[in-house]
Amino acid sequence: MSFTFVLGALIILTVAGFYLGRSRSMASAGGTASRLHSRPHYYGYFVALWCGIPTILILGVWTVFQTPIVEMIVQGNLPERMLEGDPAQMSLIMNDIRNLASGNITSGEITPAVQAAADQYVSLVQTSALAKFVLILVVGIAAIAYARGKIAPSLRARNQVEKTMMAILIICSVIAILTTIGIVMSLVFESYRFFEKVSPVEFLFGLEWSPQTALRSDQVGASGAFGAIPLFVGTLLISFVAMCVAGPIGLLSAIYMAEYAPLKVRGAVKPLLEILAGIPTVVYGFFAALTVAPFLRDQGTFLGLDISSESALAAGLVMGIMIIPFVSSLSDDVINAVPQSLREGSYGLGATKSETIKRVILPAALPGIVGSFMLAISRAIGETMIVVMAAGLGANLTANPLEAVTTVTVQIVTLLVGDQEFDSAKTLAAFALGLVLFCVTLCLNIIAMAVVNKYREQYD
Amino acid sequence: MGEVDMSNAVEVTAPMASSDAARETKFHTRGVQVFYGEKQALFDVDLDIYENEVTALIGPSGCGKSTYLRTLNRMNDTIDICRVKGKIELDGTDVYSDKIDVVHLRARVGMVFQKPNPFPKSIYENIAYGPRIHGIATGKEDIDQIVEESLTKASLWNEVKDRLDEPGTGLSGGQQQRLCIARAIAVQPEVILMDEPCSALDPIATARIEELIDELRDNFTIVIVTHSMQQAARVSQRTAFFHLGDLVEVGETGKIFTTPQDQRTQDYITGRFG
Ligand SMILES: Nc1ncnc2c1ncn2[C@@H]1O[C@H](COP(=O)(O)OP(=O)(O)OP(=O)(O)O)[C@@H](O)[C@H]1O
Ligand SMILES: [Mg+2]
Numbered sequence: 179m180s181f182t183f184v185l186g187a188l189i190i191l192t193v194a195g196f197y198l199g200r201s202r203s204m205a206s207a208g209g210t211a212s213r214l215h216s217r218p219h220y221y222g223y224f225v226a227l228w229c230g231i232p233t234i235l236i237l238g239v240w241t242v243f244q245t246p247i248v249e250m251i252v253q254g255n256l257p258e259r260m261l262e263g264d265p266a267q268m269s270l271i272m273n274d275i276r277n278l279a280s281g282n283i284t285s286g287e288i289t290p291a292v293q294a295a296a297d298q299y300v301s302l303v304q305t306s307a308l309a310k311f312v313l314i315l316v317v318g319i320a321a322i323a324y325a326r327g328k329i330a331p332s333l334r335a336r337n338q339v340e341k342t343m344m345a346i347l348i349i350c351s352v353i354a355i356l357t358t359i360g361i362v363m364s365l366v367f368e369s370y371r372f373f374e375k376v377s378p379v380e381f382l383f384g385l386e387w388s389p390q391t392a393l394r395s396d397q398v399g400a401s402g403a404f405g406a407i408p409l410f411v412g413t414l415l416i417s418f419v420a421m422c423v424a425g426p427i428g429l430l431s432a433i434y435m436a437e438y439a440p441l442k443v444r445g446a447v448k449p450l451l452e453i454l455a456g457i458p459t460v461v462y463g464f465f466a467a468l469t470v471a472p473f474l475r476d477q478g479t480f481l482g483l484d485i486s487s488e489s490a491l492a493a494g495l496v497m498g499i500m501i502i503p504f505v506s507s508l509s510d511d512v513i514n515a516v517p518q519s520l521r522e523g524s525y526g527l528g529a530t531k532s533e534t535i536k537r538v539i540l541p542a543a544l545p546g547i548v549g550s551f552m553l554a555i556s557r558a559i560g561e562t563m564i565v566v567m568a569a570g571l572g573a574n575l576t577a578n579p580l581e582a583v584t585t586v587t588v589q590i591v592t593l594l595v596g597d598q599e600f601d602s603a604k605t606l607a608a609f610a611l612g613l614v615l616f617c618v619t620l621c622l623n624i625i626a627m628a629v630v631n632k633y634r635e636q637y638d
Numbered sequence: 639m640g641e642v643d644m645s646n647a648v649e650v651t652a653p654m655a656s657s658d659a660a661r662e663t664k665f666h667t668r669g670v671q672v673f674y675g676e677k678q679a680l681f682d683v684d685l686d687i688y689e690n691e692v693t694a695l696i697g698p699s700g701c702g703k704s705t706y707l708r709t710l711n712r713m714n715d716t717i718d719i720c721r722v723k724g725k726i727e728l729d730g731t732d733v734y735s736d737k738i739d740v741v742h743l744r745a746r747v748g749m750v751f752q753k754p755n756p757f758p759k760s761i762y763e764n765i766a767y768g769p770r771i772h773g774i775a776t777g778k779e780d781i782d783q784i785v786e787e788s789l790t791k792a793s794l795w796n797e798v799k800d801r802l803d804e805p806g807t808g809l810s811g812g813q814q815q816r817l818c819i820a821r822a823i824a825v826q827p828e829v830i831l832m833d834e835p836c837s838a839l840d841p842i843a844t845a846r847i848e849e850l851i852d853e854l855r856d857n858f859t860i861v862i863v864t865h866s867m868q869q870a871a872r873v874s875q876r877t878a879f880f881h882l883g884d885l886v887e888v889g890e891t892g893k894i895f896t897t898p899q900d901q902r903t904q905d906y907i908t909g910r911f912g
Binding site: 440441519520523524525526527528529530533537538541542 | 711713716718741742743744745746748749750751753755756757758759767768771772818821822825
């Protein structure tokens, strides 16, 4: 009586409901569909929904609660002596029972009591599955019978089906929103715990970042330093370098694609550029660490510059290449969205192509272009892998792109990697950093969206 | 003048007593053929357009009026698949020859489109755009003057003089179309091509634009495409009737509407098809 089997039965039942409802509606109208309030298939959906929704709910709820309830019963039936152990001991025993029941290897030898419990476990699960199956069958068939009985030519099946569909859609979007809110809440909550240990002022404005010292409580400087400014500066620096690459290249290639390229070239170049966005960032990281960084270092020595082998420049350059498609693809779309009539209007006044682009098309598309830049920047700020591999971990407070810097995301990773208790200031700092990062990218996205929307209004 | 095209155009512009002496040919087109890819949209169109006159192009939808109009300022160049054959002369110079720069051509032959298409800039900037790119005016005062003059000529000045900084897209449809006409005038063209300039407008706005066209005739040569026979009768001196890519008949507007020579013209203006 596996889950898939029950699900299959449920689906068959629902589909059957659809056909039953549809044929019933036709019969009730004496074979003329026009006498029905709604088209026949809506009566089919009507019955199918009646059957499908309750049974799926039963299936879901039952599946979720089956295991805890079964375990509670099994645990309650264990001999007194075993129940007295501490919680850790108890969970070990339950684990044994579970493993035994599913035929896995257990720890240590099996006492008869555990064996008995496991047998009970298995039988309970089987009973439960059977009961579930029967219940679903009964409810499903009953629902079909009920809904089918309600079918009459005057039944407003379409309205009801559409209302139900709308409710389902709303529920789905609410789930998505709630999940997001949950994630944000956990960020806020953990950050709050962090700020109980470290003051927000120190965190937001402190100039020194060295959380590592907080590892052992007997160490000197055990409190660590949680000034995040070096991280913010590092992030900004790398994003700035990245935008210096992606901005001009992306925008100019967008202009080429939208205005100059023949249709065929555009059809080939645009997807090619978009492939750049599909390359895993680790690969970019390799490229940055193994090719670009050494190259820059060698060129630096040649020019008499001291470029460290892990530099913001290398990471920024490669990141810039990575986000070119964000700029170019979106800008290309907004430039294309500028109505042809504006171009013709400009040409009609004797403007050249470049005058038209500079003075009519780009100003008209500017809000959208700004939007694409914002999205690219928030992508750059959130990028981790390239920085880990090419810009290093040292939290230097510097504006010199030739030195190693680190970023917010990289620090989050390093803070959480390895065995840590989850209540030290060190690990909690990761949440605070995450919160800041979230706020910044959220602001950027909101600005970008507002700007893009404003642009949309202009031509309608 | 007054020549008869061998195929099907019946040129009925016999010398007219009143205006003929002053009449100068602005556009002289012979054997114009236009192809969109393989498809031929115009067949051997022979048409003359005279200075300081309004020439109306009429005909059923898809007969090639816009196509013909757009050959005059080479607007067809912007369409990749479009090819133009034949002789199209502006003041005796072939507009498709190397001697004419398309940018200069379009400065001399302005265009107003079917749908008003103001730039998403201020009203002032919409007008100043053309003069600036052609270097007609550089100083602020010169441009101010051009803006005022053009808007006045387009009879829009009184309505917008206090809001020149507001976006041109915020005007009403009729105002936008007059703004586009003002924008075209600002470049001081010799010819203005209008492709159904009133099709998006209400009768009142249409009447104002028709008045405007009549006034503009003193300084400019105007070619207008229209679907309204009444409009053609009201604003134009000469009318050309197109049908399925052929120029069927061209002549004095009054004559075309009262005594058309060709059966197809007759059918069209009496509303039997198209
Ligand atoms: N860009 C284009 N690509 C391909 N064919 C075109 C194009 N523009 C016009 N045509 C074709 O050329 C022919 C003439 O079109 P044109 O636009 O000149 O007609 P029109 O007389 O202006 O019609 P309307 O009164 O509807 O504006 C039509 O058959 C049309 O399908
Ligand atoms: Mg047309």
